[in-house]
Amino acid sequence: MMPKNDTFFDLVCQVVRLIPEGRVTSYGAIGKYLGSVKSARMVGWALNKTHQIHPEVPAHRVVNRNGLLTGKYHFSIENPMAQRLKMEGIPIANNQVIDLDVYFWDPSIHLNLES
DNA sequence: ATTGTGACGTTGC
């Protein structure tokens, strides 16, 4: 089926692809940038489909508000979410991001400032 | 149109 380019799913893909390496963001932050902070669930729902599209979406850089890698089980077993993040320089412990506030990347801020 | 589901977030107990 041809996906439209106006769906929430596409918007999420666009934002997630803008996440710089070595940075992470949360579902709520993306949802907020898209207009509704409460639509965090929709972000997760959309990211679930990001595996089937191209270009690849760095969904591994999206964690929940606690910095917990909730979606790690949705990734390839050989390239786990935690390993990818570590590879980018993000410390992970117990499926959780350390110093989340340091590596956190808020689209509603960085995209506006256009740093 | 209605119902069910979802990689969340917040509030209440």
Place this chain on the structure above:
DNA sequence: TGCAACGCCACAA
């Protein structure tokens, strides 16, 4: 401090 429930929006059946 930990768990339960609600809210919330988009989409498929």
